[in-house]
Amino acid sequence: MSLGAALLWGFVGTVVLTSLMAGAQGLGLSRMNIPFLLGTMFTPSRDRATWLGAALHLMNGWIFALVYIAGFEALGLATWWLGAAGGALHAFFLLAVLMPLMPSIHPRMVSEYYGPTVNRQVQPPGFLGLNYGRGTALAAVVAHLCYGAVLGGFYAV
Numbered sequence: 001m002s003l004g005a006a007l008l009w010g011f012v013g014t015v016v017l018t019s020l021m022a023g024a025q026g027l028g029l030s031r032m033n034i035p036f037l038l039g040t041m042f043t044p045s046r047d048r049a050t051w052l053g054a055a056l057h058l059m060n061g062w063i064f065a066l067v068y069i070a071g072f073e074a075l076g077l078a079t080w081w082l083g084a085a086g087g088a089l090h091a092f093f094l095l096a097v098l099m100p101l102m103p104s105i106h107p108r109m110v111s112e113y114y115g116p117t118v119n120r121q122v123q124p125p126g127f128l129g130l131n132y133g134r135g136t137a138l139a140a141v142v143a144h145l146c147y148g149a150v151l152g153g154f155y156a157v
Contacts, residue, residue, distance in 0.1 A: 001066075001073050005155055010065025013150035020143040022051055025049045029135030032125065035122055040108045040122055061147070064090065083152020084145045091144035095137055099125040 024030045038060075039053025040046070068086050072078035102125055103111040109122040129136035 002155075006065050006069045007062055009151050009154045010062040011058065011067060012107070012154070013147040014061025017061070017147040018054075018057060018145040020146060021139060024135060024139035024143075028133075028135045030129070032129055032132040032136050032140070032141045037102070037122070037125075039104050044108065064147075065151055068148060069155055072152065072155060072157055077132055077156045078155045080149040080151050080153035083148035083150070083155075085148070086152070087144040087146070087148025088141065088146055090148065094144070095128045095140055099129050100127050130135045 018034065021030070021032065021034055025033060033050075034044050035050050035053030035057050036046075037053065038048030039051070039113045041053075042056075043049050043052055045114045067076075068083060071086060072082070075082070100112075106122065108120055111125050112124055112126065114120075123131055124129050125136070128141060
């Protein structure tokens with residue numbers, strides 16, 4: 001495994017994914033802001049949350065790149081379509097399992113069962129992220145397909 005290539009293409013894939021999600025938000029297709037959601041887990045400051053979350057998201061992108069690339073190495077194959085398939089699995093797990101669990105791990109997120117408090121004011125994403133707009137799931141799937149395609153397409157086994 002080439003660590004340098006994994007870090008490079010993990011960075012590029014994360015930039016592509018984050019840009020697509022930001023574009024979806026800017027176009028009104030989704031209200032989900034991944035850096036904000038991650039950052040508010042660690043700071044109550046909404047200003048600091050965005051840059052902190054962006055740094056955390058980049059680190060997550062690198063970690064997931066290592067997982068994808070370990071899979072490519074195990075299979076002895078890295079192609080854009082294999083990476084995109086991994087991205088689809090990644091997105092569906094994120095949307096169907098992790099998004100509904102976020103209120104249980106996010107200290108500032110409202111629960112589906114309890115309303116807002118002084119400390120909990122971030123809206124929960126809900127199943128498939130639908131609380132952030134009907135286009136959220138589609139935007140997340142497309143962004144993760146592109147992330148995986150970048151990794152699979154440019155990483156050489």
